[in-house]
Amino acid sequence: QTLRLGHGQDPSDPVHEAATLFADTVREQTGGDVDIRIFPASSLGDYQQMQDGLQQGSVDIVIESIGTLSRYTPVAGVESLPYLFDGADHYAAVWNGPVGEEIKEEIATEANFRVLGHMYRGARELTASRPIEQIEDLSGLKIRVSPMRERLVTWQVFGASPTPMSWAEVFTALQQGVIEAQENPLATIQSASLNEAQDYLILTSHMANGFTFQFNAEAFDAMAPEVQAALEAAADTAADWYNEHIAVEEAAILQDLKDKGMTVIEIDRAPFREKAREVVAQFPDLEPWYARMTEAAAAN
Amino acid sequence: MEIAVLVLSLVFMLLIGLPLPVCLAGSSVLTLLALGMPLSVFPQRFIAGINSFTFMAIPFFLLVGHVMNFSGITERIIRFSNAAVGFLPGGLAQVNILSSMFFGGISGSATADTASVGSIMIPAMKKEGYDADFTVALTAVSSTCGPIIPPSITLILYGIIAQVSITNLFLAGYVPGVMLCIGLAIVTHIIAKRRNYPVYGRSSLTFLTQSFISAIWALVLPLLIIGGLLGGIFTVTEAAAVAVIYALIVGLFIYRDLRVTALPAILWETGVRVGSLMTVAAGALVFAWVLTILEVPQALAAWIFEFTRNPWAILMMLNIVFLMVGMVMEAKAAMLILLPVILPVLPEVGIDLTHFGIVVVFNLLVGLVTPPVGLCLNLAAKIGDVSLNRAAWAALPFIGVQIVVLMLITYIPGLVLWLPGLLN
Amino acid sequence: MDHLAQLFRRIADWLDLATRIVSAMLFAVMIVVVGYEVIMRYWFSTPTFWSSELASWSMVWVALLGFALAFRRMDHIRIDFHLVGLTGSLATVLAVLRYLIVAALAGVLLWQGINLTISGLRQTSPGLGLTYAWLYASAVASSVLMLVFLAELALRRETRPF
Numbered sequence: 039q040t041l042r043l044g045h046g047q048d049p050s051d052p053v054h055e056a057a058t059l060f061a062d063t064v065r066e067q068t069g070g071d072v073d074i075r076i077f078p079a080s081s082l083g084d085y086q087q088m089q090d091g092l093q094q095g096s097v098d099i100v101i102e103s104i105g106t107l108s109r110y111t112p113v114a115g116v117e118s119l120p121y122l123f124d125g126a127d128h129y130a131a132v133w134n135g136p137v138g139e140e141i142k143e144e145i146a147t148e149a150n151f152r153v154l155g156h157m158y159r160g161a162r163e164l165t166a167s168r169p170i171e172q173i174e175d176l177s178g179l180k181i182r183v184s185p186m187r188e189r190l191v192t193w194q195v196f197g198a199s200p201t202p203m204s205w206a207e208v209f210t211a212l213q214q215g216v217i218e219a220q221e222n223p224l225a226t227i228q229s230a231s232l233n234e235a236q237d238y239l240i241l242t243s244h245m246a247n248g249f250t251f252q253f254n255a256e257a258f259d260a261m262a263p264e265v266q267a268a269l270e271a272a273a274d275t276a277a278d279w280y281n282e283h284i285a286v287e288e289a290a291i292l293q294d295l296k297d298k299g300m301t302v303i304e305i306d307r308a309p310f311r312e313k314a315r316e317v318v319a320q321f322p323d324l325e326p327w328y329a330r331m332t333e334a335a336a337a338n
Numbered sequence: 339m340e341i342a343v344l345v346l347s348l349v350f351m352l353l354i355g356l357p358l359p360v361c362l363a364g365s366s367v368l369t370l371l372a373l374g375m376p377l378s379v380f381p382q383r384f385i386a387g388i389n390s391f392t393f394m395a396i397p398f399f400l401l402v403g404h405v406m407n408f409s410g411i412t413e414r415i416i417r418f419s420n421a422a423v424g425f426l427p428g429g430l431a432q433v434n435i436l437s438s439m440f441f442g443g444i445s446g447s448a449t450a451d452t453a454s455v456g457s458i459m460i461p462a463m464k465k466e467g468y469d470a471d472f473t474v475a476l477t478a479v480s481s482t483c484g485p486i487i488p489p490s491i492t493l494i495l496y497g498i499i500a501q502v503s504i505t506n507l508f509l510a511g512y513v514p515g516v517m518l519c520i521g522l523a524i525v526t527h528i529i530a531k532r533r534n535y536p537v538y539g540r541s542s543l544t545f546l547t548q549s550f551i552s553a554i555w556a557l558v559l560p561l562l563i564i565g566g567l568l569g570g571i572f573t574v575t576e577a578a579a580v581a582v583i584y585a586l587i588v589g590l591f592i593y594r595d596l597r598v599t600a601l602p603a604i605l606w607e608t609g610v611r612v613g614s615l616m617t618v619a620a621g622a623l624v625f626a627w628v629l630t631i632l633e634v635p636q637a638l639a640a641w642i643f644e645f646t647r648n649p650w651a652i653l654m655m656l657n658i659v660f661l662m663v664g665m666v667m668e669a670k671a672a673m674l675i676l677l678p679v680i681l682p683v684l685p686e687v688g689i690d691l692t693h694f695g696i697v698v699v700f701n702l703l704v705g706l707v708t709p710p711v712g713l714c715l716n717l718a719a720k721i722g723d724v725s726l727n728r729a730a731w732a733a734l735p736f737i738g739v740q741i742v743v744l745m746l747i748t749y750i751p752g753l754v755l756w757l758p759g760l761l762n
Numbered sequence: 763m764d765h766l767a768q769l770f771r772r773i774a775d776w777l778d779l780a781t782r783i784v785s786a787m788l789f790a791v792m793i794v795v796v797g798y799e800v801i802m803r804y805w806f807s808t809p810t811f812w813s814s815e816l817a818s819w820s821m822v823w824v825a826l827l828g829f830a831l832a833f834r835r836m837d838h839i840r841i842d843f844h845l846v847g848l849t850g851s852l853a854t855v856l857a858v859l860r861y862l863i864v865a866a867l868a869g870v871l872l873w874q875g876i877n878l879t880i881s882g883l884r885q886t887s888p889g890l891g892l893t894y895a896w897l898y899a900s901a902v903a904s905s906v907l908m909l910v911f912l913a914e915l916a917l918r919r920e921t922r923p924f
């Protein structure tokens with residue numbers, strides 16, 4: 039049996055290494071019965087097209103965040119709300135705990151996606167061409183965000199002027215000044231060399247998400263139980279490796295960006311967290327989920 | 339096995355004269371059937387292939403070319419070129435080249451240039467006693483300045499596929515484009531002297547100034563586009579939309595040669611062009627998806643590396659491949675099929691993707707003026723009422739210029755990369 | 763037979779006009795929306811979130827409608843230098859093959875386009891807040907137009923490549 043796995047990162051990205059580890063583990067556990075072919079760098083299409091492909095059966099596995107599934111089922115959008123997760127442990131506790139299982143069950147029944155393995159990608163930080171010392175400085179800041187409603191509303195409430203733009207255009211647009219800011223995890227900021235186009239790195243940590251292995255739920259449930267077990271185990275193995283790897287990397291990346299000349303600004307996050315409540319209030323359906331997920335931190 | 343289905347069905351459909359998008363999508367659908375994969379891949383990738391904001395620059399620049407034909411912009415460019423270089427040996431021929439250079443700075447497509455500049459210049463040159471085959475050949479080759487001097491639809495497409503900055507590609511295109519025009523002007527000068535083509539008297543300074551002022555609205559457009567891009571006012575796509583709006587305003591309110599009642603027809607005629615052009619890209623995306631699934635790019639990259647890792651040798655090999663493919667295949671389709679296979683290999687051997695983009699586009703330009711496909715040569719031959727055969731022979735010296743410039747820009751990357759480096 | 767050809771000609775003429783009008787309007791929407799976006803972002807620092815989606819979706823419709831129209835105008839990009847002036851039975855055989863292949867492809871586009879449109883109903887776009895059915899319906903419209911135009915050309919016994 040051959041399964042096609044697609045993801046959007048370059049072959050040099052840790053996600054690709056995790057995918058390779060996943061494929062090797064599955065092959066080992068099934069005695070070579072299941073062969074996973076990896077297609078990196080969006081070669082099977084961007085995440086929306088790959089997820090559509092999962093539904094139609096042209097792709098078998100996609101590595102993406104849960105938040106990107108909000109197109110199919112609004113509950114998945116909870117992951118894209120600001121200040122939901124408080125670090126890697128909280129992220130893992132939520133998704134592997136009862137609330138996480140409940141949401142994943144809803145995603146499976148409502149939207150036919152099975153989600154395995156949780157790879158914490160790190161918090162998203164802001165980069166800008168001008169210094170942002172306090173939340174008021176965001177006023178009128180032209181910032182590129184991924185085309186998701188939750189992220190749009192977040193930046194509008196923060197006071198910035200969010201605009202959607204395809205990732206391919208972002209670097210040049212920042213360089214020429216068409217847009218002034220963007221937001222991404224540190225690893226992405228480094229790998230895309232955004233330090234060459236942006237002077238300021240503002241540690242907002244406004245949002246965090248992670249990569250997961252996504253399957254077509256019906257197709258997954260139809261697989262032999264041994265294969266299902268192997269896939270589940272391999273997803274966890276890959277996620278464990280990724281999480282350890284990233285935890286070590288983050289500090290080094292921040293230092294590297296400093297060395298390359300970015301001015302790092304430690305911003306007061308309290309007003310941001312305040313505004314985050316307003317954001318959440320605009321998504322009444324997600325509010326109870328948000329509350330339960332943040333509470334998981336207290337319980338932890 | 340499935341690769342055989344893909345390639346053989348593609349070649350068969352091409353040979354029986356089916357539209358390119360049908361060939362690309364049709365052979366992909368057959369291969370999906372052979373693979374037992376869902377056919378929904380076809381409409382999904384087909385639509386995804388078009389549904390991109392960056393892509394929108396292509397219909398807009400097509401529209402600019404179309405609007406120019408109705409708005410009196412072309413005539414004014416030619417009048418000014420005439421005043422500027424008409425006194426040289428082979429005056430009108432030099433006017434043809436200079437007009438194409440200016441036109442290229444506004445329009446993104448070579449065929450638009452052949453059609454509009456050609457339909458004015460070819461009859462004029464024939465009437466002045468230029469040989470018809472020379473006239474047709476020069477018109478066709480000089481119009482290939484269009485896709486290399488920005489804006490350029492072909493460069494936009496390359497930028498999308500290769501994920502490199504389109505603004506940088508645009509800046510990189512200037513020097514090679516101007517080199518091509520100068521080369522053509524030199525060869526024309528030699529031929530004109532030998533054949534005693536007519537020479538005009540130098541036009542008066544008043545006339546030169548007058549024609550310049552009347553053409554200024556058109557000549558300013560390239561500056562507007564590049565200035566807006568570098569100044570951070572708009573992206574490439576938005577620049578294209580601004581160019582459309584600008585050309586409409588100039589045509590409707592300043593030159594007043596464009597009528598509001600002509601607009602619907604201009605829009606839907608361009609719409610048909612968009613339909614035949616963008617669906618080639620869409621079909622190629624379906625095709626590329628199937629190639630990826632069959633893991634052809636990986637196999638080919640491995641094969642090239644086994645052969646050589648020397649960048650100069652690889653560039654020469656790719657030059658030959660693209661020249662040959664360009665002769666039988668439309669430029670954009672050729673890029674969409676070949677580039678996803680080739681591009682991943684290049685950074686590994688130290689070939690700059692911006693430099694390579696200009697080289698690729700230049701290669702494919704040659705295909706516009708060589709038989710059998712040669713879109714521009716065909717079009718010019720039709721306008722000039724010359725057989726394709728005679729036009730092709732007359733084009734030989736000009737194609738020689740293209741090849742010389744191609745070799746220069748391939749092996750002296752500085753010619754291409756100097757300007758983007760300077761301005762960024 | 764002639765009667766049928768007449769009928770299809772009239773249907774095709776009417777559809778052609780309607781398609782052209784829709785196509786021109788969507789093209790105009792693209793220009794206006796992108797121009798508006800530049801102004802709002804550069805001068806008012808208030809970029810819009812729906813504009814790029816509206817413009818892109820319009821472009822998909824323009825391209826797919828134009829795709830169908832180009833068959834009727836026999837204006838597609840193709841390799842046909844070796845077929846120019848070809849007459850006789852070979853020309854007829856090739857023409858029949860072309861009709862069959864394009865009709866089959868239009869059939870696949872129609873069938874799969876309907877499937878995609880139905881599944882698109884369950885997804886909401888982030889910019890416009892519309893379902894993706896609006897986007898995928900372009901495949902359905904295009905394939906229906908293609909089939910009508912093909913029938914008209916076939917009834918006219920057109921043997922040149924389209």
Ligand code: NA
Nearest residue numbers: 442484487489
């Ligand atoms: Na141009």
Ligand code: NA
Nearest residue numbers: 434438477480
């Ligand atoms: Na010319």
